[in-house]
Amino acid sequence: DTGVSQNPRHKITKRGQNVTFRCDPISEHNRLYWYRQTLGQGPEFLTYFQNEAQLEKSRLLSDRFSAERPKGSFSTLEIQRTEQGDSAMYLCASSLSGNTIYFGEGSWLTVV
Amino acid sequence: GENVEQHPSTLSVQEGDSAVIKCTYSDSASNYFPWYKQELGKGPQLIIDIRSNVGEKKDQRIAVTLNKTAKHFSLHITETQPEDSAVYFCAASMRSGTSYGKLTFGQGTILTVHP
Numbered sequence: 001d002t003g004v005s006q007n008p009r010h011k012i013t014k015r016g017q018n019v020t021f022r023c024d025p026i027s028e029h030n031r032l033y034w035y036r037q038t039l040g041q042g043p044e045f046l047t048y049f050q051n052e053a054q055l056e057k058s059r060l061l062s063d064r065f066s067a068e069r070p071k072g073s074f075s076t077l078e079i080q081r082t083e084q085g086d087s088a089m090y091l092c093a094s095s096l097s098g099n100t101i102y103f104g105e106g107s108w109l110t111v112v
Numbered sequence: 113g114e115n116v117e118q119h120p121s122t123l124s125v126q127e128g129d130s131a132v133i134k135c136t137y138s139d140s141a142s143n144y145f146p147w148y149k150q151e152l153g154k155g156p157q158l159i160i161d162i163r164s165n166v167g168e169k170k171d172q173r174i175a176v177t178l179n180k181t182a183k184h185f186s187l188h189i190t191e192t193q194p195e196d197s198a199v200y201f202c203a204a205s206m207r208s209g210t211s212y213g214k215l216t217f218g219q220g221t222i223l224t225v226h227p
Contacts, residue, residue: 004155040219041220042116042201042203042217043156043217044217045215048214091155091156093155100146100158100161101146101158101215102158103148103155103157104155105153105154106155
């Protein structure tokens with residue numbers, strides 16, 4: 001068990017560019033979550049997968065955001081046409097069904 | 113939707129003292145309440161959790177209490193140590209079906225333990 005792995009850990013991008021983050025959950029965890037955290041705030045739910053099915057999406061997830069989990073293992077979160085307001089830490093988490101949710105170390109995004 | 117309020121926003125204690133952080137939630141359907149510790153530059157780490165069928169849970173120096181009627185829950189850390197210094201988040205969730213993973217977090221408490 002190596003924990004939830006996220007990369008890249010840090011990304012600086014220019015406004016208008018696209019960025020993609022990858023998350024590798026704990027092996028055999030069937031549920032995968034994406035959260036966003038801005039400085040001084042708690043994490044905010046973005047979306048949730050059970051295996052490869054995306055079951056819930058927050059209103060925070062605008063149409064510039066897309067998340068996939070094609071084979072029910074790793075997941076990607078893509079942000080198109082980035083805006084300065086997208087600057088945040090993007091956290092991935094996983095769990096085995098309804099058990100404890102484990103978070104990764106996060107991917108920091110800075111849009112300049 | 114669920115709303116979680118957390119107090120205080122900052123807490124400073126001397127090593128060996130106790131620390132208490134309090135949270136209130138709005139949705140009476142919430143039935144799972146975890147606490148996470150987050151160190152600088154890292155992701156949140158679960159330290160303890162409690163389900164609504166239990167009023168109190170303890171793990172060594174850490175305890176959590178839940179008052180379902182008042183819709184509030186608290187984290188108690190005894191014999192604090194400098195390595196307890198971090199940001200602590202409470203969260204609430206309704207554990208049923210697909211909603212289980214949708215944690216709603218409080219705003220966080222910055223705990224500083226002075227040696």
